[in-house]
Amino acid sequence: MVIEGGPGTWKSVMAVNLLVNLINEGLTALYVSKNSAPRNVYASKLKGTMKKTQIDNLFKGSGSFYESEKNEFDVLIIDEAHRLNEKSGLFSNLGENQIKEVIHSSKFTLFFIDENQKVTLKDIGSIDLIKKYANELNAEFAQGKLSSQFRCDGSDAYIAWLDDVLQIRKTANANNRGVDYDFRVYDDPNDMLREIEELNKKNNKARMLAGYCWEWPKNGRSNTLHKDIQIPEHHFQISWNLSDSIWAIEQDSVSEAGCIHTSQGLEFDYVGVIIGPDLLYQDNQVKTDYTKRAKTDQSLKGIKTMAKEDPAKAQALADQIIRNTYRTLMTRGQKGCFIFCTDPELNGYFRERLNRSVVYQDLSPRQGEVAAEERREY
Template sequence: MRLYAGSTLQLFDDVARRSIAGQLKQSYFGYYGYKPSDEEVGAWENSITALAGVFEDAGLEDHAVAIEYQLPLTSRRIDCMVMGKDDDRRDNAVIVELKQWESCEASDCANEVVTWVGGTKREVLHPSMQVLQYQNYLEDTDTAFYGNPSVRLGSCAYLHNYRPRKNDTIFEPKFADILKQAPAFTEVTSTHLEEYLRKRLSTGQGAEVMKHVDAGTYRPSKKLLDHVSAMIKGVPQYILLDEQRVVFDKVMAVAQQTVGQQHKTVIVVRGGPGTGKSVIALNLMADLAKAGIGTEYATGSRSFTTTLREIIGRRGSALFKYFNSYMDAEPNLIDVLICDEAHRIRKNSNSLYTPRARRTDQPQIDELLHAARVGVFFIDDDQVVRPDEIGSSDLILQRAREQGIECHDYDLEAQFRCAGSEAFVAWVENTLRVKRTANTLWSHEDAFDFQIMDTPQKVEDAIRAKVAEGHTGRMTAGFCWPWSRELDGHGSLVKDVDIDDYGYSRPWNARPETARLPAGVPSSNLWAYEPSGIDQVGCVYTAQGFEFDYVGVIFGKDLVYRFAQQDWTAQPDSCYDRVVKRSKGKLLDLLKNTYRVLLTRGLKGCYVFFQDKETADYVRSRME
């Protein structure tokens, strides 16, 4: 999809008639179903006009342009791509990232700068890093840019209002390598941009190159698959043990037999906390990629996906997506689609940001089944913690069979926790009455370290002591306190998790929309990965999908046990999760699942503080 495409001569004419912004606005409305913001229209008017002037001064009169060009299977759009041939008559294209910035400031982060965005200062990617990512994505996933023959791709940034100062942030030494690959041009170096474009597009014939680009299809390149395979195999934690290997071999065999055949296959792998679902999934990703089989990895968790992208690296991130990335996917576009955390599959892929014209009633599970020849779903049926999450093994198998898809169904039984302590998970499930198990009493003789502590500070101290010894650990809590959007008056995270009776107050992990985080505070999506995440309390949405050696849990008053009723009860007034709170009849089950998730994040130990004394007494009564 692109909002504007044509020749450079047509662009010059549209700019001269001052109609370019209007055309883009009309195309935007036709595609998204609503009007773009006035700010975006103004940006088109100013930036495209400035760039068209550069094209004209560079003599690019026999070239093709695509404006607001959407990267396949993403929501990201390239500002402009200009196409033509070089001196050797080879097809070339250049991506140009446009910025109206007038200044920016330094950031502590490796690839970011600070500038005004949306009425406030925010940390954003350096423009050259941003456009280089777009280039790498196309070179790795679009056959037009890596096939034989291929379109040679270049990229640059044009900050047409920017006048650099001495020792300007944009040109800091730490960005030297990025700038070498994707140079940044400013208001005072526009003639250098003209030279850059002439060198790559000297011969013109852009219409022919555009046909080559349009003929390209989405398919991850062998180089990208090899890269991802090597990165995963280089991470020592991703080693398969015992039953994990058995399931891996079964799934691998079925996947390899199905790829290239006419029929489709679905494989469902069930497993509770600590069974190694993600370990198997990542090993499958690595080995299928190594075999040259087009494989993608999708989840419904922003935190989990972001952390995987951080581990695998920027280049490999192209193959790690979200469940809602496949709304427009062609049938069987992907050989194997690995769906981790499949319990987070939603009713449909619509979100607040989905254009009205693209909203759909199609179930999200059908989109996932449609997109891949082989679908592999890793799922824990008892981890649904939001009312709009409907993923279950029964749903997946039912929808697949209704569509005539061959199905395989496996269970992971063994728990890979300290001393094989699957008993702890079973005891938690029994105690919360999530399901009946034989584990009614917890024994202190078990190697898994479970303790109830009488203050939240003691829990945190115990977790920090384990981290100091070299273990991984995090503090978590039920969603029983507000979650501030803004920083406090001192530029720090607000200490929302405030338990007055015990003099304990800590901040939640940062919100995704918080503009500029204090130094040393990880983004919400990397709270579980960055070491400094120990200084904030995580909720279920940032903790789900991750496992630590030791986890601390503040068990709030939203879920309490009452001896008089001999049962658990939900207390909505103590719940600050508005979505869950509105779930009415589902509230109790969702809260039980929430604490099941939090209590089972530890591989070696779990330390808990209960705000409600009667609930603590009940849990103690179920311990030897």
């Protein structure tokens, strides 16, 4: 079964609650995701009096099933199914196809998916491909959709507005970003960090995020004095998250920045997003530049080789991934999203779109009545 749902439709919440309920029914069920960050956070939250290994064994990576027996499990719950890869293993040389493998391994496989959140060249998860392997393995296929919005202050308007602003797709929400969602554009990243730190004091649910445009070296990753992200013109510096496992819920990690790989599948109350030089504004267009991505980021691994063979295809794929990445980062906040762009022109563009939306929303009831009356007269 495939369940579609955009950001904030509580796919992961449903997935974890299903896991608990299925286990209580005596079924052998696992939560599966490509990204380790949500697995580690959910496992940490569920640990109480149970042994660590008992909980950890319920959360598996998507590359764990290439040697599994047919119908070895009762239920596999695949979260972030759009992130599934073809091959498994450290060198991507194991198994045949992760979608096929999880269907083969379980009597019932449930996929939660948002095809607009593919953020690497290896991400192959799609509804069409799931259907293909379901048919190949003689599995019954069903499909559903989550439409209620629980993040972004319960507003689909913000997500539609963001799609329009990022020029992912034209929507009817060119100016309407929702009434209550707190979206801000900062000219100084230091101010944005201070606000995130202040908001985090309430309940430890505010975090800094950044596009993967700064190197993330293995050496010194646990050194708090090493600042990976540096923006000299603003005297700003911050480290990438020091803990890969539970950075999202560690009390002291508010002054570190997470990337797409450590935040996708998770949610916070507020996020401060540093938009790097891979996204820019030129000639009245939002554009992308994949050459500005850090070498340590594996999301676009192989894009240069592809560009030599088919430049147009490489540019189109990289463009989609970069826009999807920022869309995903900018929808992690349940109550608000703050941004700072390293490209001043892009910062100005976001501010203009924000101001346009504020003017659009600030019509008083009386002004709205007058406008409606004018339309009727016209």
